[in-house]
Amino acid sequence: MSEWIERHRFAWSRNAGLRGFYAGEIFNRIVSGLGPGPTLELGSGPGFFAETGRCDVVTDVAPGPFTNVVCDALALPFADGSFGNVVFIDVLHHLGAPDRALGEIARVLRPAGRLLFVEPWVSDVLGWFVYRYLHHEDCAVVADPWSAPFRSRKDPLDGNNYLPRQLLEIAPTVWAERCPHLKNVETEPFAMLSYLATGGFRARGAPASIVRALSRIERRLPAALRRRLALRVFARFERV
């Protein structure tokens, strides 16, 4: 197992607030959005979502504790229409060619199948500050977020946290041209102080009860305010 996976699994085992945040805010959104048919996970890494038992096939470009198929999201080794759902967490902002991955996802989904994911969200106020100054990955607007968001050959763990926002906010006409078979049906920015309170993948964060209380307060905030402050985004697409 690679060093970063061991580190993340250790932090996960020690940090109840982080586990509670993932279960209540991330896994729950994905599981609630699943449709019929088998589920494929991309970029599983340490396998926290795979461990919930909701995936039929678990993949990553590198081996991991729950990975059954090692493959690149840009060239999936599955037949057309094999899956009812494709899911991932924190993978899109690592991809060297999001258009190719989205094309592959559309190809392996059945008609009316679903793509569900959670990614970083660089909201104007809190998101920009946190991802620009407190996070180890890049946070930069790029000229071509579809095909070439990174300047050179990249490691799978190099990321740009701004990418999901850039891709999700691009005019629907551009989506229709670049990714005609995936229709965006929901984009929900969420999580502010609750996410920060987990401490991320550190062994210590705030107690789980505090993280839960913050999540409850944040869910009651008006949608416009959440959009300006959120640090995470959930998106749902349908195969058309």
Ligand SMILES: C[S@@+](CC[C@H](N)C(=O)[O-])C[C@H]1O[C@@H](n2cnc3c(N)ncnc32)[C@H](O)[C@@H]1O
């Ligand atoms: C930030 S980690 C997220 C891991 C896991 N989904 C989680 O939430 O803990 C990003 C993952 O994406 C994987 N990844 C990066 N580029 C990929 C690609 N082209 N195809 C498939 N997986 C990729 C990495 O190997 C890594 O496991």
